Amino acid sequence: MNRIDLREKLDQSDMVLVGLGEEFDDRARLRRNAEYTGLCGRLKDEGAAWLIPAWRELCSRRMGEGPVNQALERLTGLLEGRNYFVVSVSTSSRIASSPWREARLVMPCGTALRKQCSGGCREVLCQVTEDEQARLQEALERAERGLSLQAEGEALLGVCPECGAPLVLNNIYAENYNEDGYLEQWQTYMKWLQGTPNRRLLVLELGVGMDFPSVIRWPFEKAVFFNQKAFLCRVNERLYQLTEELAGKGCGISQNAIDWAGQL
Ligand SMILES: [Zn+2]
Numbered sequence: 259m260n261r262i263d264l265r266e267k268l269d270q271s272d273m274v275l276v277g278l279g280e281e282f283d284d285r286a287r288l289r290r291n292a293e294y295t296g297l298c299g300r301l302k303d304e305g306a307a308w309l310i311p312a313w314r315e316l317c318s319r320r321m322g323e324g325p326v327n328q329a330l331e332r333l334t335g336l337l338e339g340r341n342y343f344v345v346s347v348s349t350s351s352r353i354a355s356s357p358w359r360e361a362r363l364v365m366p367c368g369t370a371l372r373k374q375c376s377g378g379c380r381e382v383l384c385q386v387t388e389d390e391q392a393r394l395q396e397a398l399e400r401a402e403r404g405l406s407l408q409a410e411g412e413a414l415l416g417v418c419p420e421c422g423a424p425l426v427l428n429n430i431y432a433e434n435y436n437e438d439g440y441l442e443q444w445q446t447y448m449k450w451l452q453g454t455p456n457r458r459l460l461v462l463e464l465g466v467g468m469d470f471p472s473v474i475r476w477p478f479e480k481a482v483f484f485n486q487k488a489f490l491c492r493v494n495e496r497l498y499q500l501t502e503e504l505a506g507k508g509c510g511i512s513q514n515a516i517d518w519a520g521q522l
Contacts (some may be wrong), residue, residue: 259491259509264336264522267489273453274342276333277477279494281465281515282348283311284318284326286351288494291317292468297402306407307431309475311349312394323352329519330356333464336522343450347470349429362450366473368429370394373415377423386427390415394427394474430470454481459488461501461508465515467497482507494516 259267268274288294294317301309318326334356344363346353354369373390375382387393397414401407408414413424426432426486428439466474482488483503490508492498498510511518 267460272457273459274340275461277463277466278346278348278468280469282350283314286514308426310431311429313398325516329516332522333519347473364447366440367368370427372522373425374428374436375418376426377421379418379420380438382418434448461484461490463492
């Protein structure tokens with residue numbers, strides 16, 4: 259589906275449900291980046307998997323952010339003025355900072371933009387400052403050179419005022435992931451979704467893999483299955499096929515979602 263076909267589909271729809279997947283983490287390029295994969299393994303081994311979203315973004319910036327930025331610009335442009343909702347399992351800060359409609363984005367896997375208590379104190383949740391972002395980058399660069407992530411006893415993001423445990427980034431890779439970071443926005447999404455039956459619904463599932471299928475992939479399929487006026491456009495490098503039940507109600511495009519959106 260190219261830009262013209264998509265415009266036509268958008269014009270024929272009352273509501274647009276958009277899913278942004280793992281491919282928006284720039285994974286196709288990162289997979290081929292030995293520095294990225296090497297340190298990822300170490301972060302997991304050292305109990306610092308919560309740093310993975312920040313590490314991805316650092317590597318992605320080094321490779322040049324052009325493709326992802328262009329894809330997001332095209333998408334926000336095409337969706338402008340329409341009744342849409344975006345669900346992202348990507349943790350990309352660029353998705354968080356794109357000019358979507360007010361309160362029409364939910365990121366259930368978190369980001370590298372907020373910090374939480376590693377011990378799980380739910381009320382502790384705040385923005386990461388620019389200084390802290392710089393500190394995280396320095397730590398990642400130290401780790402890249404084979405040094406330790408942090409000095410003994412030092413907490414990169416400070417400690418929890420409630421229990422004294424180190425603070426970590428608020429994302430799904432954190433040991434005690436604090437879901438309060440997105441739950442309110444998730445309720446808004448659920449309400450929006452309740453308004454879709456019997457409406458002409460266009461579902462754009464872009465680059466969604468099988469890391470978190472219960473967040474986007476399966477519920478989107480269900481939404482299309484139960485809505486007679488729904489159409490699913492699934493774009494994915496490898497997992498682009500539609501299930502048999504959805505035959506005739508959509509299309510599967512075998513292309514990386516960043517590349518596809520960038521060409522719209
Ligand atoms: Zn705590």
